Amino acid sequence: MAWWQFSLNCQASELEQVENLMTGLGAVSISLSDAGDEPIYEPLPGDTPVWQESILAAIFDDTNDHEFLYQQITGELPAHLAQVVRLETLHDQDWNQSYKKHFHPLQCAPDLWIVPSWSEPPDPAATIIRLDPGLAFGTGSHPTTALCLAWLGVSDIDDRRVIDFGCGSGILAIAAVKLGARQVIAVDIDTQALTACHSNMAANAIKSEQIQVILPEELGQPTTDLLIANILAGPLIELAPRFAELEKTGGQILLSGILKTQLEDIQSAYRPYFNLDPASCREDWVCISGHRFQQEANV
Numbered sequence: 001m002a003w004w005q006f007s008l009n010c011q012a013s014e015l016e017q018v019e020n021l022m023t024g025l026g027a028v029s030i031s032l033s034d035a036g037d038e039p040i041y042e043p044l045p046g047d048t049p050v051w052q053e054s055i056l057a058a059i060f061d062d063t064n065d066h067e068f069l070y071q072q073i074t075g076e077l078p079a080h081l082a083q084v085v086r087l088e089t090l091h092d093q094d095w096n097q098s099y100k101k102h103f104h105p106l107q108c109a110p111d112l113w114i115v116p117s118w119s120e121p122p123d124p125a126a127t128i129i130r131l132d133p134g135l136a137f138g139t140g141s142h143p144t145t146a147l148c149l150a151w152l153g154v155s156d157i158d159d160r161r162v163i164d165f166g167c168g169s170g171i172l173a174i175a176a177v178k179l180g181a182r183q184v185i186a187v188d189i190d191t192q193a194l195t196a197c198h199s200n201m202a203a204n205a206i207k208s209e210q211i212q213v214i215l216p217e218e219l220g221q222p223t224t225d226l227l228i229a230n231i232l233a234g235p236l237i238e239l240a241p242r243f244a245e246l247e248k249t250g251g252q253i254l255l256s257g258i259l260k261t262q263l264e265d266i267q268s269a270y271r272p273y274f275n276l277d278p279a280s281c282r283e284d285w286v287c288i289s290g291h292r293f294q295q296e297a298n299v
Helices: 012-024 066-076 095-102 145-154 171-178 191-203 233-238 240-246 260-270
Strands: 002-011 029-034 053-061 086-091 106-109 112-116 126-128 161-165 183-187 211-214 226-229 247-259 274-276 278-282 283-292
Touching: 002 012, 002 066, 012 029, 012 053, 012 066, 029 226, 053 106, 095 161, 106 145, 112 145, 126 211, 145 171, 145 226, 145 247, 145 278, 145 283, 171 183, 171 191, 171 211, 171 226, 191 211, 226 240, 233 240, 233 260, 240 247, 240 260, 247 274, 260 274
Parallel strands: 112 126, 161 183, 161 226, 183 211, 226 247
Antiparallel strands: 002 053, 002 086, 029 053, 106 112, 247 283, 274 283, 278 283
């Protein structure tokens, strides 16, 4: 069986009109992808952000006459959109399996790998995190997550207590346990992320006593040796005093989800509580680590 795919570039304000048209004509699938290089950061629960310019692709089965479909689509669209409609023939395949070709083992540090469930570990002697792409944020490929994993992979966290605030898929919490952490508290505001974290724990044979998965309001006042927060810059700034309360004297902090343009604001928020190390950079993103001052110094 073959499929007809009609695709075009359109602005965010035009998406609803184009989606409604394609759906009304019987599209069996509609997908969006970035038409430029505009990152969308981790959304809050319930948010559905889109790019300013997207590539919209609508798929129709071959029971439709593709020439007639093309005439209908271009006849209903404004001229500037009708001119850029593209038609492509897609041949049948195992769609459930085809996505796997885009996800390969990823080396995060000299002895730390993320490996999908369908792949063999390139280095069986290394620390292996089993992780498949899913709904929650965090597969290791984004620079913010990669920076945190690279730091964890070369740091001594043996027997440490760790908080992973904004755990997403649980990838950093799982990495911490596999690298020797005694206990991890994984925190997220999104219940979908907590579900994904539990699922990925099971895939990595991580027990519930090793990683406690909770909502922020359940956190209480534990003291930790290492606090990781790979979230957005705004919440990082707002939570600086709270993170300082949770950190024991001499404890470490690891912050990411920060654009280079936001670095000074983050540093200003955390300098009253932490001795900060030089930032690590990857593409347009940075990662900050540091140690907690003695509590008395900040009263």
